[in-house]
Amino acid sequence: MEMKELLEMGKEISLLGKFMTLASWDMETETPEGGMAGLGEMMEYLSGLYYAKATDPALKAGLEELSTQELSVRDAAIVRKMKESFDRMAKIPQDEYMTYQAILSRSQNIWAKAKRENNFELFKDTLKEIVYYEKKFAGYNQTTEKSLYDVMLNQFEKGFTTEKLDEFFGLLKAEIVPMLKKIQESGIDYKKPYEGKIDADVQEKYNKKLAEYIGFDLSRGVIKRSEHPFTTNLNSDDVRFTNHYYEDKMESALFSTIHEGGHGMYEQGVAKELDHTAVAGGASMGVHESQSRFYENLVGRSASFWTPIFADLNKAYNLNMNLEDFMNYINRAEASLIRTEADELTYPLHIMIRYEIEQMLFKDEITVEQLPEVWNQKVKEFLGIDVPSDAQGVLQDVHWSGGMFGYFPSYAIGSAIASQIMAAMKKEMDVDQLLLQSELKTIGAFLDHHIHQHGAIYTTDELLNMMMGESFNPQYYVDYLKDKYTKLYHLN
Amino acid sequence: MEMKELLEMGKEISLLGKFMTLASWDMETETPEGGMAGLGEMMEYLSGLYYAKATDPALKAGLEELSTQELSVRDAAIVRKMKESFDRMAKIPQDEYMTYQAILSRSQNIWAKAKRENNFELFKDTLKEIVYYEKKFAGYNQTTEKSLYDVMLNQFEKGFTTEKLDEFFGLLKAEIVPMLKKIQESGIDYKKPYEGKIDADVQEKYNKKLAEYIGFDLSRGVIKRSEHPFTTNLNSDDVRFTNHYYEDKMESALFSTIHEGGHGMYEQGVAKELDHTAVAGGASMGVHESQSRFYENLVGRSASFWTPIFADLNKAYNLNMNLEDFMNYINRAEASLIRTEADELTYPLHIMIRYEIEQMLFKDEITVEQLPEVWNQKVKEFLGIDVPSDAQGVLQDVHWSGGMFGYFPSYAIGSAIASQIMAAMKKEMDVDQLLLQSELKTIGAFLDHHIHQHGAIYTTDELLNMMMGESFNPQYYVDYLKDKYTKLYHLN
Numbered sequence: 001m002e003m004k005e006l007l008e009m010g011k012e013i014s015l016l017g018k019f020m021t022l023a024s025w026d027m028e029t030e031t032p033e034g035g036m037a038g039l040g041e042m043m044e045y046l047s048g049l050y051y052a053k054a055t056d057p058a059l060k061a062g063l064e065e066l067s068t069q070e071l072s073v074r075d076a077a078i079v080r081k082m083k084e085s086f087d088r089m090a091k092i093p094q095d096e097y098m099t100y101q102a103i104l105s106r107s108q109n110i111w112a113k114a115k116r117e118n119n120f121e122l123f124k125d126t127l128k129e130i131v132y133y134e135k136k137f138a139g140y141n142q143t144t145e146k147s148l149y150d151v152m153l154n155q156f157e158k159g160f161t162t163e164k165l166d167e168f169f170g171l172l173k174a175e176i177v178p179m180l181k182k183i184q185e186s187g188i189d190y191k192k193p194y195e196g197k198i199d200a201d202v203q204e205k206y207n208k209k210l211a212e213y214i215g216f217d218l219s220r221g222v223i224k225r226s227e228h229p230f231t232t233n234l235n236s237d238d239v240r241f242t243n244h245y246y247e248d249k250m251e252s253a254l255f256s257t258i259h260e261g262g263h264g265m266y267e268q269g270v271a272k273e274l275d276h277t278a279v280a281g282g283a284s285m286g287v288h289e290s291q292s293r294f295y296e297n298l299v300g301r302s303a304s305f306w307t308p309i310f311a312d313l314n315k316a317y318n319l320n321m322n323l324e325d326f327m328n329y330i331n332r333a334e335a336s337l338i339r340t341e342a343d344e345l346t347y348p349l350h351i352m353i354r355y356e357i358e359q360m361l362f363k364d365e366i367t368v369e370q371l372p373e374v375w376n377q378k379v380k381e382f383l384g385i386d387v388p389s390d391a392q393g394v395l396q397d398v399h400w401s402g403g404m405f406g407y408f409p410s411y412a413i414g415s416a417i418a419s420q421i422m423a424a425m426k427k428e429m430d431v432d433q434l435l436l437q438s439e440l441k442t443i444g445a446f447l448d449h450h451i452h453q454h455g456a457i458y459t460t461d462e463l464l465n466m467m468m469g470e471s472f473n474p475q476y477y478v479d480y481l482k483d484k485y486t487k488l489y490h491l492n
Numbered sequence: 493m494e495m496k497e498l499l500e501m502g503k504e505i506s507l508l509g510k511f512m513t514l515a516s517w518d519m520e521t522e523t524p525e526g527g528m529a530g531l532g533e534m535m536e537y538l539s540g541l542y543y544a545k546a547t548d549p550a551l552k553a554g555l556e557e558l559s560t561q562e563l564s565v566r567d568a569a570i571v572r573k574m575k576e577s578f579d580r581m582a583k584i585p586q587d588e589y590m591t592y593q594a595i596l597s598r599s600q601n602i603w604a605k606a607k608r609e610n611n612f613e614l615f616k617d618t619l620k621e622i623v624y625y626e627k628k629f630a631g632y633n634q635t636t637e638k639s640l641y642d643v644m645l646n647q648f649e650k651g652f653t654t655e656k657l658d659e660f661f662g663l664l665k666a667e668i669v670p671m672l673k674k675i676q677e678s679g680i681d682y683k684k685p686y687e688g689k690i691d692a693d694v695q696e697k698y699n700k701k702l703a704e705y706i707g708f709d710l711s712r713g714v715i716k717r718s719e720h721p722f723t724t725n726l727n728s729d730d731v732r733f734t735n736h737y738y739e740d741k742m743e744s745a746l747f748s749t750i751h752e753g754g755h756g757m758y759e760q761g762v763a764k765e766l767d768h769t770a771v772a773g774g775a776s777m778g779v780h781e782s783q784s785r786f787y788e789n790l791v792g793r794s795a796s797f798w799t800p801i802f803a804d805l806n807k808a809y810n811l812n813m814n815l816e817d818f819m820n821y822i823n824r825a826e827a828s829l830i831r832t833e834a835d836e837l838t839y840p841l842h843i844m845i846r847y848e849i850e851q852m853l854f855k856d857e858i859t860v861e862q863l864p865e866v867w868n869q870k871v872k873e874f875l876g877i878d879v880p881s882d883a884q885g886v887l888q889d890v891h892w893s894g895g896m897f898g899y900f901p902s903y904a905i906g907s908a909i910a911s912q913i914m915a916a917m918k919k920e921m922d923v924d925q926l927l928l929q930s931e932l933k934t935i936g937a938f939l940d941h942h943i944h945q946h947g948a949i950y951t952t953d954e955l956l957n958m959m960m961g962e963s964f965n966p967q968y969y970v971d972y973l974k975d976k977y978t979k980l981y982h983l984n
Binding site for chain 1: 504507508510511514515518522523524525526527529530531533534537538541693709710711712713714716726727729730767
């Protein structure tokens, strides 16, 4: 098989997959309540066509032939990625794949209802089915990995085994837990710097401007509303993200814009020629999260970022906040229940809770029924607080309803990579000065050059080495957190 | 082949088609400028899969087998409709079909740009290609029809040949043209009853309430914005329409809501069990338009409809209109350039212009290049006015960019059917009294019972006969127009 022919087959698989993406996007942002079942039926049908294309024996033969040939770096990466996908999917029998897709097409609504009604029972049986299939599929794909959970992790973050993650989280825990204790003992409590509600339409208008300000291209992108913010794309010229506007906490949408905008700019920056190839997306979920967290935390929570636009924000929301109060508030650290609203310091603790629970689940040390109980114990252990309801506990995240076990560590990995990238960037430019001058473009260009354009051609470590001659190193992240929170809370 | 198996094949074809519907919906309402090409590429690919499914030889064999069997009325209609679709599509070679789909996936944007820039030249070559393929495909399908244009008409409105339409339009023209002359000589000129602009967001909010008021179910429907209002659906529980909010003429959106709402309630009222069968949609385009025009004109332009909600309208838009002035204004008759904004009396003249031009085009009496010139001549002939620009002339309608030649007569047929339905309804209930009491549900129930629930199982004439023992009869429409405008302009 010629490479050209393989690219054509890959494109067909991608185009079918993008119809699924479009249907999901519609379900999250547009489909009326009555239409959910109909969209689910459409997706179930298309998943059968997708499976047939993705496991076509001609594709297997072509991939094997091309694996032995001398190829460009790009083409070799495409063949490798396609081979991995093929092997993963072909091991799953078609009927099991389709049954599982049908479950997934319904599960998100079931979870959403259970969360809305604070009733884990409503979600329990569906979650059991999901865990059953995820374990079964992981079993089909367990080769060199030590455990089923390592298979799960490997899907999202190659090379990040439980062994490596235990080390990473161990380092973090040793630094964060004592620091959080000191902060709690400091007596400092940064207050919310505004009162009253900000109308959702007003927020939406301002947040679109903010997205453009940081560099998200709205002529090649869409921003809509959904229950939970997320980013997706149909190709690099059609990247979409959502937001949710809480009228009593306007900062939530601001940081969702900056976070999802970071994901979106990554997708918009991938070289156009990679569209509909196996290397079209980000290098890994961790690298993807590194971009969103780079913008959200390292850019978006800095005074240099807000200084030139703070008067605009006050004006748009008809407020009269003081910049220092705002900075202290959006950077404050406190143990809280909801991961997506957690501050930078306690955020990794939320990830560790999920990481430990998922491992226990995949080792059969706990059952799905025990999840609420175990969840509440872990929250007490890591954050020292009681969970008042499952809606604010085990039901809070969307991931499990989509079968995404093993994904959460990517958030922490991404935060660590973001700090590492910032260190590399600061060697080349005065980032604070650029922010003060609203020169977000220069920052975006650095990321485009070193990260975005390459899509998934290179691994995480290859990208980092190309950029700064160093592999993944979480010490940058630990140093950053220590420095930031020591100053903010006048510790030592 | 068993009927069950045929239904399964039909459902697969429908599900694929609904993904095309979803992609179109997205292109009209959401896709960013940069993403248009990508969506077009997705649709082109899927059209190939659709063609393969829709022309599967096993389907042909099954249809032939089932055509000879005793079936229920519903199943016989499904077999007949599927056979017609199969025969029509199978005659077109796949490469021509796909080439044409690729043209159509781009043509709407090209037309929109040409209209925006008032430049027919930009659209000319694409329109030539569309006409070329439509003629070619009609040629493949010309069997008993007298002319290529009859083939076109037959797609949208079975039984309505040029012969029958000439008679219908002849009757209308003989009545309307002299009446319009008298109105112009009457010296009566009903003025716009308000000044200033109404914010689009305010209009959107009110129009959603209005849609619900007339009976459109938002738990099984969506209303969004687009350049031109239209209605579509994924199934009977997911019906979607759009609107466009002009700030200086708020009445435009009101009547679009009532018009598209009429289409939408038709789709929502089709029996659920018909979803994804060949009889899932409306009985014909004319019957579909009869529902939209029934609501828009016979309900929505009546004083009985507005009386109970007029204070709400004034309040929502912060206006102080007088009901009588409003009624006179929304019912005034005057020759104008734009079909979609035309009043009830001059509307059919706009249709006749298109009907005559399309016939000339399909008889090769004129070329695509000559369209602007011929258009302007016809407008002068029928309406007595000069066309100042192609944007307000030959480029105004979306239909030709989608290859929909032969569709326009359905609008006039629909208006005629609407009057006929109203006559039948008035035999059973006091429609004005129901409107005054906001009892729109009773009106909707009549239409659901006699029209909506049946989908496309029956033909137009069968539906009318079942309802009132009479076939299509345009005299009701002519009488209605004469009566209405004689009173409104104090004629005779």
